[in-house]
Amino acid sequence: MSALRARLSAILLAACLIFASQALTAPEEATAADPGYLMVHFTGDGSTNQQMYLSHSTDGVHWDDLNGGGMVLRSPVGTKGVRDPAFVRSPDGSKYWIIATDLCIGCGQTWSQSINDGSRNLVVWESTDLVTWSEPRLLNVAGAIPDGRNAWAPEAIWDPASNDYVLYWATNVPLNGATKHRIFYSHTSDFRTVSPPQIYIDRPGTQEIIDTQIIEIPAGVGNYRYVRASGDGQITLEGSNSILGTWTNLGNLSGVGLTGAMVEGPMWMKFNGTNKWALYLDQYASGGGYMPVITTNPSDPASYQKQASTSYNMGGTKKRHGWIMNLTAAEENRVLARYPNTPINRIQSYNFQDRYVRQTNFDVRIDPNVSPVDDSRFQMRTGLTGTGTVSFESINNPGYFLRHSNYDFQLVRNDGTAQFAADATFNKVAGLADPTWSSFQSYNFPDRYIRHYAYELRLDPITTTTARGDATFRLTS
Incomplete structure (x- = not known):
């Protein structure tokens, strides 16, 4: 009997493991009543593609272009192009910002120029309803950095410790004549004025870091309140219990077959109603665009699972480095009414x-x-x-x-x-x-x-x- 019980226990355990693996690999689709997700992104190079575009998803893995696939915001300021946008929502939901890199490759600026003498500004839009946006304005964040050459890939997160936003971005400050991007940060409450920039992430030696994005993790999942994913030669994961505190290196995604030579532009998304996350990665080396990797514990590099190409669809336009917002029902109704797929x-x-x-x-x-x-x-x-x-x-x-x-x-x-x-x-x-x-x-x-x-x-x-x-x-x- 004990041998039979042991065999039955083993069968049951294997079945549970198979079910858990399937649950992790195939993201649950939201019910019809659940609000969905909004992605802001750009679509490529050139003056038209380097503008702001929106896409919507009901389940977090199948995306539809909004506005007929056309841009939703154009920047007439700075370089007249924008890349790497991020959404920012105020804690009370009364205000929104889009912050983006002021950069237009192929329409007046080369990569070499943008690396060594690029815009030190970010482009900022502001809204109270997520659909009616202000004219864009320039925010100088890197002008005060000694020998700072540019300002790329901005992000911002509300910090309860300082009761304002930590705004962070990459700037090239050359090391021994060679390019060296590091992450700097400032405090801001309104994205109009910023505190003097300070170093946030500086990898050792000549190692650069450009893209980094932080997500807050609920209690009971992993050991950290915050996890950040960074493009620094790999997709590196780090954890901390405070935004400006000490960060612990948790490893990278090379163990699941995703190296920095293959992917960049990490972009977080939490699935509604469940402790499950997608980390979207841009397959820049192959030109394949974004793909999701799924995890139930963002602080554990070994838990991430690549998805079959048939399990997700990124829509008609190529999505380049952006940001995903979990919508409320009211926000979703406004966005879908404002940006229908009109011919x-x-x-x-x-x-x-x-x-x-x-x-x-x-x-x-x-x-x-x-x-x-x-x-x-x-x-x-x-x-x-x-x-x-x-x-x-x-x-x-x-x-x-x-x-x-x-x-x-x-x-x-x-x-x-x-x-x-x-x-x-x-x-x-x-x-x-x-x-x-x-x-x-x-x-x-x-x-x-x-x-x-x-x-x-x-x-x-x-x-x-x-x-x-x-x-x-x-x-x-």
Whole structure:
């Protein structure tokens, strides 16, 4: 009997181990009622890809591009490009920030220039609702670092010990003439002013460190309140019980087959309702984009498990180094309403069919051979005044809409006023020259329509055959 019991115990133990392994390898999908996850990221090099993009997931491993895959924020400041964004949410949820690297590779700056004489600023956006963002501003964080050459990959975390945010980033301070990125930090309460920068992480000798991200761990999981993952030649894990305290090296992920020569840009995410985490890693060496590795104990390097490529989907655009926020239900509703996957269109003229509505220096006209083509691409949104109407938002200037003023059209940033909403809203009706096309009647001047005159866009009453042709358009892809 004792031998039988021993055999049954062994079988039961093996079954439990198999079940536990399957539970760890296959992340649980959130129920329909659970809010999901929001990722802010960039998508590659060049002036368009190095801007802010958003993606959403209901389960943390299958992602959908928001905003039709188009950018949601563009930086017109500094280098006019942004990379490595991070979300920051205030402890009471009343304010949000996006902080990002001020860097635009391939659109005015090379890697060598950005390493040795790059921007010492970060780019900062601010919001009270996660959907209406301020104009971006520059925050100088590395200018006071002796021989500091740049400011890359910013992150921030609320520190209850100091009752403010610890803002940290990488700066190259050369060592014996060679590149040496280290992590610096400052305190800030508003991302407008910062305390003098200090060294946060400095690896020995010539070893560099660029990407690092901290996550807070609930009590009862591992031995540390905080775990950070860093790209320092490996993906190194460290633990601490205070953000600015002593950090203990826990090892790296080379033991599970993920070396620093393969992956970078660690990005944490906690699954809702369970003590399970994904550490997303960018497969930069192979160009494969982000992949999740799953763990139930972030402080144990041996617990991380790579996922089969069939178990996750990163969506239509490539996700580059970003940040993932666990949404509340209210936040999710606002975000999904603001950034639906509305088709991206061009607005073709009926009587000059080689010409399309475009903006140039924020003036609006119809032109042929538009370059860059994104100057002539818009999303036809639900009208700013409400359903049943339409408004046109620019693709390469998110938040900017076609608006009439004194019957002339400009591309203008939405200021949130009722007057702006009325001026930027139209009724889509059957084409005045051809009912299979479309015309757009002004919401607040219903006797007037969008039309072109001498190739400039205007808001006019339509009384002639020529004018009817001028006021007729087609949405095309």
